[in-house]
Amino acid sequence: MKRLLLILAVVGIIQIASTLYYDTKMLDEPIPVAGMIDFANKTIKFSYVTNSLDPHEFQSIEFNGHHYYPEQPFSMFNAQPQTTLETYVKYTYYSMISPVIWLYDNEDLTPLEGVTKGTIHFKNGITTTIPLTTYEYEEIPQLQSLSSSVGTDGTSGFYKVLEPFTLKQVTVVDNRVDLLNFKINGKDVQLPLTAPLQFNTEDKLYIETTDGEAQYEMELFKLELHIMDAEQKDKILTLTQFLNTKPSEDWVNNLVKERGEL
Amino acid sequence: MNFHKLIIIGILFQFFDINFGTFDIFPDFIGFIIIVYAFSKVEAQYAKLGAICATVLAITSIIGIVQPEMFVPSTNLTFQIVAILNGLLSILYLSCIFSVSKEILRGEESMFPRLYISLLLLFQLFTYIGIHFAVDLYEIILLATNVLLFCFYIYFIVFLWKRKNKENRLSRRRGSKVSLD
Structure with missing residues (x-):
């Protein structure tokens, strides 16, 4: 029994040390990465880096006071913007979440005109600004x-x-x-x-x-x-x-190293 | 009711998680209280330690009902440390069960307790070390270990059942010996 108590103490110390080390790696705030308003395909796409355990949950993205929520109910008769909210990549400490908002109505595109950045709102009350590029459909008659x-x-x-x-x-x-x-x-x-x-x-x-x-x-x-x-x-x-290759773990870790203190 | 039978009943309370909403009809803390009672009925070297561990586990189980997030995997450091201590205490109380059982049934040697406790220790260690591994590898090993632990848990109940029968036979033999004397 004495040997077991000693083993339990060692295991406990290792577990607590491991937990404390993991805790030092955690991000207090998510890091916005990049995004695009794709007028041609009527989509808003962007991404942010968050913790793999206990990730920051996306609530909405705001442009000029207009919010796009992922929970908007789908209606067959009145198409609403839909959001796919999937974990893009998940690594040891950090994950990238990449929401894609599908807009059905041209009216939903109106608040996006001239926009160069959006504000991401998270469920825990944190907000962060993300720069967005735009892409508009260009006719190519040739x-x-x-x-x-x-x-x-x-x-x-x-x-x-x-x-x-x-x-x-x-x-x-x-x-x-x-x-x-x-x-x-x-x-x-x-x-x-x-x-x-x-x-x-x-x-x-x-x-x-x-x-x-x-x-x-x-x-x-x-x-x-x-x-x-x-x-x-x-x-x-x-x-x-x-582009089809997902960012590597090294890329994500370097991004956190560079911008983790945001 | 003999020691092993009470332990089986206590363990079954922890095994079955049948919930109506948030209400568990087999609450774990009742299982732990039965186990405390089982330890209090026997005179063995580690019975008192086992009873103390089971009492603490019963209390944390009650706290878990009031504050369920304490036992949900979380990044809250305090909850994580409580979960670690709870896990280690569970191993200690199982060791006490095995130790008392060995003392009651002297001469009944088995490799199972050592294997089970070693596996639980490895699982405890890996759960917290593995978080630094690649996510896919961690999840696969965790799943495999969980399946293995479940098999061991089932065998643990079978192991206790066999011991319960042996304890019954031993009590009967002792009873007839006393009446012959």
Whole structure:
């Protein structure tokens, strides 16, 4: 029995030490990461880092006094904004929660015009401001998307040319992603382009990229085609794809190290 | 009613959690009180220690009814330390049960008590050390350990039942020996 008491004392000390160490890792306040108002797909997407045990619970996000709640009841006759509230990644000490708010009504988009940041309200009364980028649908009369694929091994898009144009350059507007392949009518083209390329109707264009870590659910990255259209005007055609890889534990831990004292 | 029978009844109160809303029809604290009574009926080396542990566990069980968040996994440091002490006390009181049982049934050796107590100690340790492991690994090991512990718990009741029968036989033998004398 004496030996057991000694073992129990040692186990107890280890347990309490382990608990105290875990407690030092806990975040008092959640860390907002990034977000986007996607006018094209009528969604608001964002993310924040919180504790894996006892996470801060999302209550609403506010823009100019207008709140978007996850509990809004679904009605078949009067579509309400819906929120998916899922744990995006969960690691030893920290998790990333990435709510996605689906807006059905154009009226729900009105309070979002000109917005660059939102205020996240948590159930324990904490509020935090999150910067948001915006994405608006841009019509691209020169191209028609034939197929696309997205995955953690990379993304690809296959397009048909509808109107002739001259391509001057192709760039990815995201340092997390690299261009892998660029093909015109099945033939590889070296990038960056050394000379402009002429595209005619019915030409086929294939673009393949690597994937990158998405900081929130369904984050988009942009590919820019710098062109001169049929009217000899310089234009940028913006193509988008989803980032599919989830942030690593190291990335989350570094973010907490940098901004944990917020 | 012999020691083992009372312990079985007490353990069954802890085993069954049948609730009507927040009301548990087999409250744990009644189980602990029965176990305190079982310890008070025998004269053995660790009976008193067992009774003290069971009394404290009965009190924490009553507090748990009033303040249920105390036993829900939480990040509250005070509650966590209470949960740790409660877990360690549970192991100590089980050891007392095994020790008293061994004293009543002298010569009835078994490996089970040592195995069960070792497993409980490992589980206690892992629950708090494992939180620093990768989440997936922690959850898988915790699930596997819980399944193993459940099997051991069932066998623990069977073990006590067998011992109850042996204690009955022993009492009968002692009774007939006294009447022969």
